[in-house]
Amino acid sequence: MPDIFKTHLRQIFMLCIIIMLGILLIATLYVFLPALLGSITLYILTKKLYTILTIRKKWNEVFTAFLFISILLLLIALPLYFSIQLVIPRINNLFNNQAEIISQLEGISQKAEPYLGKEIFSPATATNIAQKFAIYIPSILNTTANWITNFFMMFFFLFYFLYSNKSIEEYLQSIIPLNSSDIQQLSNETIVIIRANALGIPIVSIVHGIVASIGYLIFGVDNWALWGFLTGIVAFFPIVGIMVVWIPLVIYYYSINQNFTASAVALYSTFITGNVDYITRIGVIKKLGKVHPMITVLGVIVGLKLFGFMGLIFGPLLISYFIILIKFIQKSL
Numbered sequence: 001m002p003d004i005f006k007t008h009l010r011q012i013f014m015l016c017i018i019i020m021l022g023i024l025l026i027a028t029l030y031v032f033l034p035a036l037l038g039s040i041t042l043y044i045l046t047k048k049l050y051t052i053l054t055i056r057k058k059w060n061e062v063f064t065a066f067l068f069i070s071i072l073l074l075l076i077a078l079p080l081y082f083s084i085q086l087v088i089p090r091i092n093n094l095f096n097n098q099a100e101i102i103s104q105l106e107g108i109s110q111k112a113e114p115y116l117g118k119e120i121f122s123p124a125t126a127t128n129i130a131q132k133f134a135i136y137i138p139s140i141l142n143t144t145a146n147w148i149t150n151f152f153m154m155f156f157f158l159f160y161f162l163y164s165n166k167s168i169e170e171y172l173q174s175i176i177p178l179n180s181s182d183i184q185q186l187s188n189e190t191i192v193i194i195r196a197n198a199l200g201i202p203i204v205s206i207v208h209g210i211v212a213s214i215g216y217l218i219f220g221v222d223n224w225a226l227w228g229f230l231t232g233i234v235a236f237f238p239i240v241g242i243m244v245v246w247i248p249l250v251i252y253y254y255s256i257n258q259n260f261t262a263s264a265v266a267l268y269s270t271f272i273t274g275n276v277d278y279i280t281r282i283g284v285i286k287k288l289g290k291v292h293p294m295i296t297v298l299g300v301i302v303g304l305k306l307f308g309f310m311g312l313i314f315g316p317l318l319i320s321y322f323i324i325l326i327k328f329i330q331k332s333l
Contacts, residue, residue: 035150037310039157042072043165044194050162065162069155076151086229182328189320197296197313201236204280208235208242211276215268219261221249231273235280236312237300242273295319 046068053059161168176183209232216224231245246269253262295316303315 031146032150032153034147034308034310035153036157037307037314038150038154039161041194041198041310041313042154042158043161044191045198046072046162047165050165061163065159068162069159072158073155083229086226178328186321186324189324190317193295193317193320194313197316200280201312204236205232207276207280208232208273212242212246212269212273215265215272219264219268221253221261221265237304242269246273295323 050064050068053064054061173180173183176186178186209228212231213224213228216227221227227245227249231242234240234244235242237244246265250262250266250269253259253265299316299319300312301315302318303311303313305311306318307314
């Protein structure tokens with residue numbers, strides 16, 4: 001057997017081993033993908049300042065990395081803590097007042113039945129919902145544990161991204177099969193889109209939550225802060241967005257004969273919160289990164305399917321990569 005054939009055979013064999021090990025590692029560590037994506041996002045947002053402090057100002061690299069992590073930990077953990085404090089008591093209240101809630105839902109069902117031609121909520125439905133909640137609670141607790149683990153793993157990854165940023169970037173440049181100008185274009189696109197979405201999502205959510213909360217407070221909606229918070233949470237999701245919150249709210253208030261509140265919330269959400277939605281979603285994000293709105297919307301749909309919540313940031317990045325790589329191929333032909 002010729003030596004060159006043996007060499008190729010060994011290379012193919014080693015490549016197969018590498019691919020199988022890669023698949024095994026990805027399948028095992030996939031649970032930490034949100035932590036990895038989150039750390040990449042924070043790294044890109046903080047890299048410029050970290051470089052200024054460590055290179056120009058001669059700050060100690062380890063100290064600076066821990067300082068950044070401490071500040072980011074507070075900036076992320078404090079809003080999460082207050083959000084949990086806002087939501088958990090309301091959830092406990094739901095479990096403690098199930099009979100009252102079922103009674104209200106039955107009232108809504110009775111009023112809607114003449115228009116729909118059938119009963120949409122019954123005692124049997126209530127029992128079915130309770131059983132489903134009992135099934136989902138363990139999975140919710142498991143998901144919470146995964147999020148907590150990913151939260152701390154994100155900062156673990158971030159430390160090494162910051163501390164070893166030069167060697168990591170040099171290695172990535174060495175393995176990417178593109179010339180230096182194409183790599184730079186990909187890098188710029190990554191920075192633009194991650195910055196636009198990582199900063200844009202909180203801005204969109206905060207603005208929507210504040211505007212919606214003001215409306216709910218003015219028109220006498222019970223638990224207006226909770227409903228405003230939920231509106232802010234769903235604000236960035238495409239297509240349906242804030243309608244997921246205010247439409248059921250309007251239906252509920254119509255069902256209990258509070259027609260003024262229902263009509264006021266419907267008009268306010270349509271004309272005030274809806275216009276805020278357009279301005280923040282298109283204006284703010286496009287200004288931050290000059291990202292086309294179609295890339296943002298389609299990317300979010302794709303990203304949520306692939307990456308979960310972090311897909312809000314990395315979904316649009318995938319769409320942009322796809323477009324850029326097509327341009328690279330066209331340029332090389």
